[in-house]
Amino acid sequence: MSLYPSLEDMKVDQLYKAQSGQTNNHASPAFPQIPSETASDVALYPALNEFMGLELPSEWSGQSNAVAVAPSYALSGFSGQTSSNLIAPISGQSLGLQRAQVTHGIREVTICKGANGKVGLRVKAISNGVFVCLVEKGSPAAIVGLRFGDQILSINGENVAGYSMDQVHSMFRKAEVNGIKVIVRDRPFERTVTLHKDSVGKIGFQFKEGRIIGLVQDSSAARNGLLTDHHLLEVDGQNVVAVPDKQITSIIDAAGPVVTVTVCPSFIYDHMIKKMASSLLKNSMDHSVPSI
Incomplete structure (x- = not known):
């Protein structure tokens, strides 16, 4: 026996109380009449116009999975x-x-060095993490979509947690020209x-x-x-x-x-920008409008 009532049982209970006058003055509006459904037809979450008693625009009504897909x-x-x-x-x-x-999600990018032998980024160590603090305009780092605040998790399979700024810069300098694999978390701060x-x-x-x-x-x-x-x-x-x-x-x-x-x-x-010249950030940072 389940310790908690199902969502459908709670709906039926509230509907019964509403129809029999067993609600108090502070109760939420009663659920609308529940049509007969098979178990497979019951939505995981109530429709948007029912969710927590919110009064949402009519064009959103009838959509299911409010918690999962609310705009x-x-x-x-x-x-x-x-x-x-x-x-x-x-x-x-x-x-x-x-x-x-x-997104704060994790992705993999592959970077190749530019004509100057560089990938075009600088990093900063914060709380045992490594974060991008400069992406140079037109650089390989900019081309693959790295952004200010991205967290670098690994380079060519080597976890960089706890590494210093100099250690990570050295890894990029020593890497091969092509095919540098970098695992990145999208801007967690x-x-x-x-x-x-x-x-x-x-x-x-x-x-x-x-x-x-x-x-x-x-x-x-x-x-x-x-x-x-x-x-x-x-x-x-x-x-x-x-x-x-x-x-x-x-x-x-x-x-x-x-x-x-x-x-x-x-x-x-x-x-993140400590000890970085403002002229470097102003003149070298990629300020282009990103494509989607």
Whole structure:
């Protein structure tokens, strides 16, 4: 005998209580009438319009597996809107979101050295991990899609956990010209926040030298969980590390009504670029718009 009731038993129990008046004033709305189904037809999760009592747009109703496939969304900062207008589905529609996607997943890339005998990246050791802190524009590292903040796990089958920056740079220098196999975790310290511009084209935060220093009350930035003391790394997937504030503002202004920013805590960013010349980051970093 199971210690816990099944999802279907809980639905039936709530439906019975709702029909017999056994609900209190604070109970969630009753589940709708449950049609007869075979065991194989029962969805793993309730439909979106039933999930935790949320009132979601009608065009989402009838979709199953709410927990597994619920679309990404962002809250706009427009005043005077009803709650139903605050949810704006953007999955698969925002090109910037697709370019900026952070998966935290593991992948393998194969790098070949360039004409100068280099792969075109620098790393930094943090908490016994090795992280990419510079990807040179036009370099082999840029071509295979390495990005600021990627964690290097192994090089040619050798685990680099606990290695120093110099050890990893030495491994790349000593590697063969072709076929350098690198296992990478996608930017574990970073996250993305998708924002909506208001009626005057603002998304609701202030920054100085790339560091977020303030949020506008009730703005899209505040509603969607952007935090101060975080550093802007990308705008719609385009790297903006060491890019002047005015240029970052221009990139945001030129973006569409939906903007995705990639950020990491400022203390981590400061550690990653420590002892690196700002001119190196500004002039050598790959700031191109990524392809998808």
